[in-house]
Structure formats: C-alpha cells, structure tokens
Amino acid sequence: MLKNLVLSKSIKLTLNVRYFHSSTKLKSGGASPISYPSLEIENAGELQKMNLFQSINNAMDIALKSDPKACVFGEDVGFGGVFRATVDLRDKYGAHRVFNTPLCEQGIAGFAIGMAAQGATPIAEIQFADYIFPAFDQIVNEAAKYRYRSGGQFNCGSLTFRTPYGAVGHGGHYHSQSPESYFGHTPGLKVVVPSTPIEAKGLLLASIRDQNPVIFFEPKLMYRSAVEEVPIGDYEIPLGKARVVKEGSDITIVGWGSQMRVLLQAVHMAEEKLGISCELIDLRTIQPWDVETVCNSVKKTGRLLISHEAPKTGGWAAEISSTVQERCFLSLEAPIQRVCGYDTPFPLIFEKFYVPDHLKNFEAIKKTIQY
Amino acid sequence: MISNLLKLNKVSNTLNFSLRNFATKTGNDQVKVNFNRPFKTYLLEKGPENNAVTNKKELIDYFTEMSRMRRIEIVADGLYKKKYIRGFCHLYNGQEAVCAGMEYATTKDDHVITAYRDHTFMMARGATPKEILAELLMKEAGCSKGKGGSMHMFTKNFYGGNGIVGAQVPVGAGIALTQKYNKTGNVCMAYYGDGAANQGQIFEAYNMASLWKLPIIFICENNHYGMGTSTKRAAASQDFYTRGHFVPGLWVDGMNIFSVREAGKFAADFCRKGNGPIVLEMDTYRYVGHSMSDPGTTYRTREEVNEVRASQDPIEYVRHLILTNKLATEDELQSIEDKIREEMDEAADFAINAPLPPNRDLFTKVYVNEVPVRGVEKSLSFKP
Numbered sequence A: 001m002l003k004n005l006v007l008s009k010s011i012k013l014t015l016n017v018r019y020f021h022s023s024t025k026l027k028s029g030g031a032s033p034i035s036y037p038s039l040e041i042e043n044a045g046e047l048q049k050m051n052l053f054q055s056i057n058n059a060m061d062i063a064l065k066s067d068p069k070a071c072v073f074g075e076d077v078g079f080g081g082v083f084r085a086t087v088d089l090r091d092k093y094g095a096h097r098v099f100n101t102p103l104c105e106q107g108i109a110g111f112a113i114g115m116a117a118q119g120a121t122p123i124a125e126i127q128f129a130d131y132i133f134p135a136f137d138q139i140v141n142e143a144a145k146y147r148y149r150s151g152g153q154f155n156c157g158s159l160t161f162r163t164p165y166g167a168v169g170h171g172g173h174y175h176s177q178s179p180e181s182y183f184g185h186t187p188g189l190k191v192v193v194p195s196t197p198i199e200a201k202g203l204l205l206a207s208i209r210d211q212n213p214v215i216f217f218e219p220k221l222m223y224r225s226a227v228e229e230v231p232i233g234d235y236e237i238p239l240g241k242a243r244v245v246k247e248g249s250d251i252t253i254v255g256w257g258s259q260m261r262v263l264l265q266a267v268h269m270a271e272e273k274l275g276i277s278c279e280l281i282d283l284r285t286i287q288p289w290d291v292e293t294v295c296n297s298v299k300k301t302g303r304l305l306i307s308h309e310a311p312k313t314g315g316w317a318a319e320i321s322s323t324v325q326e327r328c329f330l331s332l333e334a335p336i337q338r339v340c341g342y343d344t345p346f347p348l349i350f351e352k353f354y355v356p357d358h359l360k361n362f363e364a365i366k367k368t369i370q371y
Numbered sequence B: 001m002i003s004n005l006l007k008l009n010k011v012s013n014t015l016n017f018s019l020r021n022f023a024t025k026t027g028n029d030q031v032k033v034n035f036n037r038p039f040k041t042y043l044l045e046k047g048p049e050n051n052a053v054t055n056k057k058e059l060i061d062y063f064t065e066m067s068r069m070r071r072i073e074i075v076a077d078g079l080y081k082k083k084y085i086r087g088f089c090h091l092y093n094g095q096e097a098v099c100a101g102m103e104y105a106t107t108k109d110d111h112v113i114t115a116y117r118d119h120t121f122m123m124a125r126g127a128t129p130k131e132i133l134a135e136l137l138m139k140e141a142g143c144s145k146g147k148g149g150s151m152h153m154f155t156k157n158f159y160g161g162n163g164i165v166g167a168q169v170p171v172g173a174g175i176a177l178t179q180k181y182n183k184t185g186n187v188c189m190a191y192y193g194d195g196a197a198n199q200g201q202i203f204e205a206y207n208m209a210s211l212w213k214l215p216i217i218f219i220c221e222n223n224h225y226g227m228g229t230s231t232k233r234a235a236a237s238q239d240f241y242t243r244g245h246f247v248p249g250l251w252v253d254g255m256n257i258f259s260v261r262e263a264g265k266f267a268a269d270f271c272r273k274g275n276g277p278i279v280l281e282m283d284t285y286r287y288v289g290h291s292m293s294d295p296g297t298t299y300r301t302r303e304e305v306n307e308v309r310a311s312q313d314p315i316e317y318v319r320h321l322i323l324t325n326k327l328a329t330e331d332e333l334q335s336i337e338d339k340i341r342e343e344m345d346e347a348a349d350f351a352i353n354a355p356l357p358p359n360r361d362l363f364t365k366v367y368v369n370e371v372p373v374r375g376v377e378k379s380l381s382f383k384p
C-alpha cells in the first residue's frame, strides 16, 4: 500500500560540508563511486587526510601517548600488522608496549584479560575476525563475565580487541566473516563497528577508554579505499549512539561498517528511481545498540530495512527487527525487511552472488514501499 | 642446519653437494647416501641410521616427483599473477623433500592432514594437476568442486587443506584413534608449521595421542617463519622435536629427501608397533613469501633465501646425486623436466577453460540433505 508516500523529496543531508570518496570500485561494482557524508567533529582543529587504517593507527598512537598503561599486541603487530594498522607504533613507544605475540589466539585473549584485571589498558589485535573463534571461550566466558561473577570485585573493562572483518571480494571462507552477532549475544561485551576513518578514530578511542570489554570490528574492505580529512587531535565518539547519516521520510534503512556505502548506493538508486526519501542510519555500536534512534526513525517513516553481510538467521538484523516490531507495531506500514548474507558458509567463488549488494537492497526497498 | 647457516650468513653460493652429503656408488646402480646433518633424538634410545641406500629408479622417481611439485607451484604463481586465481594462495617451493619423502616412507592407506600449504600434498596423494589447478581457479572440475580454493583441497585419505592454523592437528588425532580402534595398522600424519606449534590445540592433541597411544606422526614443518615472525621471536623453545614433552621426537634434515624418508619409515614403524605418537621436526625452508601478498623479503634478507637455495635445494641435491653417479645424463633429466612442464601447462590450459560451478552450488553441501536456504526475501529465497 502506498500510504504517506511523498514523491521527489529533495535529499537533505544532516551533515553537509565534507565527503569522502572511495578510490577503489565499490564491491558491488557497477555505479560510479559515490560520496559518503563525513561526520562533523566539533572543534576539530587541524585535519589530515587519512585512510581507515591510518586513522586507526592514529587513534592507537593517541591512546599510547595519553595512557602510559596502554599496550598494543597481537600476531605481527610489531611490524605493523598485515593491514599496516600498527605501523611505526613500536618504534615510537618501544617493544615493551607494542609487541608481537606467538600464534595463539586463545592465549592472546586470556593474556589481555589478565593484564586488564591488573589495571593495564590492553589493545589486542586478532589478525582476522575469522580467527577470533579460538579465543571465543576466553572472550565469552572469561572477559564478558568477569565483573558479574566476582560481584564487581574484578573486571577487565579496560580491554579492547580490534579485528578486521567482512568481505573483501576474494577472501573466501576464512578471511571474510562477520561474527558481530555472536558477540552481541553475550551480555557483558560491547561490540562496535565503524564505517568511516573519522568515526573509526573517535569510536576506537572511546572503546579503549570504555570500562567494559569492547570488540572493535574494522571493515577491512575500507582500510585503504576510505579516505577522509580526519582531525589529528584527541576526540571520542560515544558508544551506544547511532548516527543518522541522512534524514528521510519514507523508509528507515539501518546498517553498519562497510555495508553503509552499499546502502547509500541503494538509497541513491531508490530516491532516483522511486522518487522516495530514505533515512539512513549507521548503528555504529552493535551492543548496546541505539534502540531510541532507530525506533524514533521508524515511527516517522513507517518502514524499516536492515542489512548486514552475516547470514540472515540469528544475525543482528533479527534482534533489531524484533525490538522494532515490539515498540513500533502500530507505526509499521510494511513488514520489516532483512537484506543479509545467505545462510551458507561465506563462499569463495560465489561472493558476488552472496553479498547483500545495492541491487538486492534496492529490490527490498521497492518491495517495502509497494507493499 | 639451516639455523646455523642463517647465523653464519656467509656460506658460499657455489655449493659442492659432495661436501655436504657424502655419497658412494656401491655398484649395480646402488648409491649409499650419508647424512651430514644427522638426526637428533628425544626420548628415543636410538634413532634411524644416518645414511640410506638408494638406486637409480628411486632417484629418478624422487627427482621427477619433486620437480612436479616445484613446477605446479611455479604455474600456480603465474596464474595468480595473471589474476586467474583469486584469494589466498600459499606455495610450497623449497619444502618439497618433506612432503615427497614422507610419501615414500608410508603407504597410500595411511592418512594425511595438513594446513593451507596443500597443493603438493594433493599431488603426492594421487590427485591430478588438472583437478588441483582447476580448484585453484575455483572451477567445477576442481577437487573440491571449486568451493574450496587453494587452501581447501581433499582427496582419498587426505583430509585437507585446513585454513585455521593448528586446527588440523587434533583432527589428525581423531583419525589416528580410528586406525587404532579398527586395527587397520595404518597411521595418520598430521602436519603443522613452526608458527602453528604455539597453538594450544597442538598440546591437547599430544596429550590425547600419548594417553591413548594413538598411531599419529606429528610433523612440524619448521620453515623458520610463521608469516613474518621468525621462530626465535615466537617460540620459547625452538627444538620443536622435543615439544611433545612426553612424546618422543626426531629432528630431521627436511631438505634431504633421504633423511625424511628414513625418519618417516622409522616413525611409521614406531607407531604401527603400538608405541603411540612421535614428533618429527622437519628443518626446512620456504623460498617464496608466506602467501601471494607477501614478497617474503621484509623480515629476512634476500641473501638468506639465496643461500639456502644454493646450498640445500632438495631437487638440486637429487640431481647432483644422479649426475655424479652417472645414473642419467643432463639431457635425460632435461627431458623429464620438459615433460613435466608440458604436463603442467596442459593442466593450466584445462583449468583456464573449465567452467565455473553453477550458482546453485552456493547452497549445496551445507547440510547432508539440501535444506531451504533463506535469502534476501521469501520470494528470492532458494529451495534446491
């Protein structure tokens, strides 16, 4: 049913001024690169052009400088790590604070928990999110429950795990997965996924300083391709707050990480071809997620689409969808759409077919609007 | 020892193999080879002899097999650079004597499991270059139907091809238990790297295997680096053959196919007699980067690579034995190499021209029976 459909609304950007461009082709291919609106940081001071791995490096640099108890470690991080995110940090802060670990994820996680329990600020890297599973037990059973099971006597809240996640075009089964909802399902953990260099820096600094264990998933597809003018100073972006990337009135679209650019592309397509206005929200924090911002938006638009790369069943879209229908039942004009990966292992040869690209999202938007 | 060599860093590039490995012809095409990098034993009263007897047929076979292994990796490298292969691809150049030597020490009824550096293991286990290269190119004719790629190849009694570092080792222990339970008399060979040796799972597997006296050969391929990290930066003890604590071990010159073969026979015999597990540390070297995205020269010097290549190359060593003992001429060896080149080029052509798997294969083999796969929306969701 086409209720409340306003035709050809002009696109209002909440944040104007700067945009960043992707230098490589979007993974969905096809359309020309689109500008993704940059977040404005108040009193930002001096800016410097950085890609995603550089802004993450810059955040760790600030963390190491401002907190003498901060340490960075993981497989090959002393050399800069496979994605260069820790490059030069060892030279700057010494091998006692920035160091390589042996190849042992479970050990890395447990070690980080112990350090945090002693009041240090461990920033541990798991080389790929796909290799976080050997550390799953330490993270889920030890880190997440330390405060609770000791009645508040002990905790490992100063702990942050950084790990690259998501599709890159050819990563196959073990260099592509998006495990955020496994961790979102665990009370005691916070889960954060940034989507731009500016946000990655502010969110990482907030994660490092947050007094709860945080898992910080970095969209590796964007390490090099996303470039923005990033403030070089110290700033934080609060956890648990979503960002309305673009305001709109006909449908709310929620995503995170590298999916945001795919969604923006779908939004452009929908606005152009269907003459509708879409509200695009970057969840940024998966747990605890910003129920209020999403629900307020859905109450306004009456429609919701959520998209992520992880398989559909039990993915974080299911959690959002269920909460929204509990809270916004009377505002919904159409069933909530989830545009996700298929319920298969992450494939090698079939990646293009598997990923929830802008075309699949466009189809789902159309279906919702025409319901 | 490679480790000594690395320290010295000054060994001449013009190697005289006869200095390194003394060999004598004992008549009737028989050659006795002495090992000058002797075995080291751990918790064993006696290791294998530090020499072996071989003959013309074996030498030609070993030369051929290892050259095929080297060649398929060179072809894979070329295909990768031409962008026919996408994703992660790890090559075995330099380590051939380990894989080949163990195959000549055991039977095809024995079982093998390894990590992601698996192309040559496939070939050693009887898979054709066509199905291996087709898999690398993610084609339907590949050994895993194009679904596995470089890191995930499988064939009879070869359990992969495992992408997660260390995960294959306890799986190997399970395979070994089954051999014991069914009294097959076969053993399982579980390969892992020097980096993987630091994963907790390996120690869990040592314990189970020892506790239950399982017929498993733990084979640590010590190529001295786990990605960019050298063993001395990652391992508190670099004597990987002693790291099973209560599991006996042998240090083996992994660049010499005869040392590997003798160690392999010794270990298989040890296991088949019901003595439980044994660890073989294979001292070896990878000439190429960790994977295709690693030039392999940022954490080690070019000289180091060149020195190992010049002084210990496993194929050149066998060539040297053949030529100095006048068992074949250079021309004859050249014609073997030409045939191999042809075989691999033909396999590459086959792989390039083979069709991709159909899209519906995305949804198959997730469960034993095909189940509806939830897709984007109900109408688009796929029911096989």
Ligand SMILES: Cc1ncc(C[n+]2csc(CCOP(=O)(O)OP(=O)(O)O)c2C)c(N)n1
Binding pocket: A075, A103, A105, A127, A131, A134, B117, B163, B164, B165, B192, B193, B194, B195, B196, B197, B223, B225, B226, B227, B290
């Ligand atoms: C659990 C896990 N952690 C990290 C990785 C990434 N990784 C792949 S290979 C490798 C190094 C392994 O080195 P080694 O065991 O020595 O084997 P080699 O590559 O030398 O054959 C690493 C860190 C992985 N695949 N799995």
Ligand SMILES: [Mg+2]
Binding pocket: B193, B194, B195, B221, B222, B223, B224, B225, B226, B227
């Ligand atoms: Mg290694």
